[in-house]
Amino acid sequence: MIRSTLLWISENDWCKNTLPRYGFVRRAVRRFMPGETLEDALQAARAMADGHGISALITFLGENVADRAEAREVSRHYVHTAEAIAASGLDVELSIKPTHLGLDLGLDVAEENIRRLTEAATARGNWVWLDMEYSRYVDATLDLYRAIRADHPRFGICLQSYLHRTPADLESLIPLGPAIRLVKGAYAEPPDIALPVKADVDQAFFDQAVRMLAPDAREAGVRVGLATHDARMIRRVNQWAEANGVGPDAYEYQMLYGIADGEQRRLARESRGVRVLISYGAHWFPWYVRRLAERPANIGFVLRSLLPR
Numbered sequence: 001m002i003r004s005t006l007l008w009i010s011e012n013d014w015c016k017n018t019l020p021r022y023g024f025v026r027r028a029v030r031r032f033m034p035g036e037t038l039e040d041a042l043q044a045a046r047a048m049a050d051g052h053g054i055s056a057l058i059t060f061l062g063e064n065v066a067d068r069a070e071a072r073e074v075s076r077h078y079v080h081t082a083e084a085i086a087a088s089g090l091d092v093e094l095s096i097k098p099t100h101l102g103l104d105l106g107l108d109v110a111e112e113n114i115r116r117l118t119e120a121a122t123a124r125g126n127w128v129w130l131d132m133e134y135s136r137y138v139d140a141t142l143d144l145y146r147a148i149r150a151d152h153p154r155f156g157i158c159l160q161s162y163l164h165r166t167p168a169d170l171e172s173l174i175p176l177g178p179a180i181r182l183v184k185g186a187y188a189e190p191p192d193i194a195l196p197v198k199a200d201v202d203q204a205f206f207d208q209a210v211r212m213l214a215p216d217a218r219e220a221g222v223r224v225g226l227a228t229h230d231a232r233m234i235r236r237v238n239q240w241a242e243a244n245g246v247g248p249d250a251y252e253y254q255m256l257y258g259i260a261d262g263e264q265r266r267l268a269r270e271s272r273g274v275r276v277l278i279s280y281g282a283h284w285f286p287w288y289v290r291r292l293a294e295r296p297a298n299i300g301f302v303l304r305s306l307l308p309r
Helices: 002-011 013-021 023-029 038-052 068-088 107-123 135-149 166-176 198-212 215-220 231-243 261-269 285-294 296-305
Strands: 055-060 092-096 128-130 155-160 179-183 223-226 251-256 273-280
Touching: 038 055, 038 068, 038 261, 038 273, 055 068, 068 092, 068 107, 092 107, 107 128, 107 135, 128 135, 135 155, 135 166, 155 166, 166 198, 166 215, 179 198, 198 223, 198 231, 231 251, 231 261, 251 261, 261 273
Parallel strands: 055 092, 055 273, 092 128, 128 155, 155 179, 179 223, 223 251, 251 273
Antiparallel strands: none
């Protein structure tokens, strides 16, 4: 019930326009993002790299852009971001949302904008990850991915383990030798579209992780990013990998800034791949509430922020 309520809040226009004005909400979000500017994100990435040897992803928050000029400007911002990352010398990759770059305006609009930024990143030896949004966008997002990856191999895709269709989508992608970030899924979807029970989602995540680490997938060149903060899942995957002769360099864990910091550092100390997603930008509210829905225990942090200092 808590998760459903939070997801409803993330989609409600009144909540999106009103709640971010409250100081306690803005204070609480600081746990999950270091600031609203690119400079804030790169500074946090440098601190993690210097202090703990942890790599990063960064994403400029926003979604469902309905204006062509705005979508082009987002693309230009990412071009600038690719340049700034190269100048910084940091191991920082880019993560983008297709609707932030104009997918609601048409596949051609999104492809033009994504190609622009992907070319800039590729020219600098960097990676771009295409995020996955609501289930209604999956086919279009996969079409975008296949079209652009044909020219830019340093281009990754996100799959959501809770969708019933994901095993088939995964099988269709493996022959391409793609980079895949596997997440559990953070959008409100009906049970005929997505698994409604957490235990089933967890099992699907594990099964799909194992599939990506299978010999034929590794031979095809699949790059595996496992996006989870679940310590039990991490132990389970690591134990399976060790039992099946899969080394720690065959996959990395991708986590969120401000969540499970101790687990991130433990994995880094064990020389396991860890990459932390750092988000920035003014349009943070829907993203923030979905993070709470993924891990309702974080609501305690919000409640503590209400207390006098």
